[in-house]
Amino acid sequence: MTADDAGDPSAxxxxxxxxxxxxxxxxKEGLDALSTxxxxxxxxxFPPTIFRLFGDKDGLLEALGExxxxxxxRAKSGLPRSDDPVADLRLAxxxxxxxxxxxxxxxxxxxxxxxSGHLSRAGRKAVAELQGLITRxxxxxxxxxxxxxxxxxxxxxxxxxxxxAISTPPESRDPETARxxxxxxxxxxxxxxxxxxxxxxxxxGPAGPAMALRAALAAERGLPLSPGEELLLVELLNRLAxxxxxxx
Numbered sequence: 001m002t003a004d005d006a007g008d009p010s011a012x013x014x015x016x017x018x019x020x021x022x023x024x025x026x027x028k029e030g031l032d033a034l035s036t037x038x039x040x041x042x043x044x045x046f047p048p049t050i051f052r053l054f055g056d057k058d059g060l061l062e063a064l065g066e067x068x069x070x071x072x073x074r075a076k077s078g079l080p081r082s083d084d085p086v087a088d089l090r091l092a093x094x095x096x097x098x099x100x101x102x103x104x105x106x107x108x109x110x111x112x113x114x115x116s117g118h119l120s121r122a123g124r125k126a127v128a129e130l131q132g133l134i135t136r137x138x139x140x141x142x143x144x145x146x147x148x149x150x151x152x153x154x155x156x157x158x159x160x161x162x163x164x165a166i167s168t169p170p171e172s173r174d175p176e177t178a179r180x181x182x183x184x185x186x187x188x189x190x191x192x193x194x195x196x197x198x199x200x201x202x203x204x205g206p207a208g209p210a211m212a213l214r215a216a217l218a219a220e221r222g223l224p225l226s227p228g229e230e231l232l233l234v235e236l237l238n239r240l241a242x243x244x245x246x247x248x
Contacts, residue, residue: 068106
């Protein structure tokens with residue numbers, strides 16, 4: 001909505017009506033049928049109304065993606081937190097795959113239309129939730145790489161697995177593919193449970209302690225560091241976490 005429409009109940013009602021109309025088109029006819037003209041006709045409004053409320057078609061698609069992902073994001077943020085953050089990450093992966101297969105139209109809308117250098121708002125929210133879960137793994141000293149690299153790795157693998165499954169006829173899908181991919185990714189990202197107190201594991205290098213320190217510092221308030229010093233410290237810890245290391 002535009003600034004002039006913000007706080008206007010009638011504009012908010014119309015905004016929701018148009019998003020629901022777009023959802024109806026998407027769910028019944030698919031992404032290719034999702035034109036502003038088709039949505040306007042379904043909502044019973046003139047096409048210029050869509051541009052007034054959403055700016056352009058991309059704005060409408062952003063709002064539609066958030067609508068479709070709302071239930072998923074609430075479920076993801078509400079996942080139980082156990083004493084094993086890697087097990088919690090497993091649950092998050094499984095939820096991601098389940099949602100993608102149950103709601104393929106919304107999944108493709110959010111993750112299949114990404115422009116170069118741009119991810120939709122719904123996609124960014126999903127990645128932020130994932131990074132929060134991975135930060136818990138870092139706090140436990142069990143990451144083999146920086147939080148950012150681990151987040152990028154798991155996001156790329158998850159989207160790849162789901163996108164491939166969506167494009168495969170249901171009768172030809174191998175349900176084990178997602179599970180195997182999940183375990184390969186987690187093994188590459190994390191150290192086994194029961195490592196020593198500073199998170200050192202064979203072949204893990206300094207990543208575990210570096211990311212554990214970063215997570216601990218992020219939870220602290222009033223550190224005697226300037227903003228620039230904090231940024232430098234995070235950069236140094238990330239470099240230590242992502243430095244290539246051997247397996248011996």
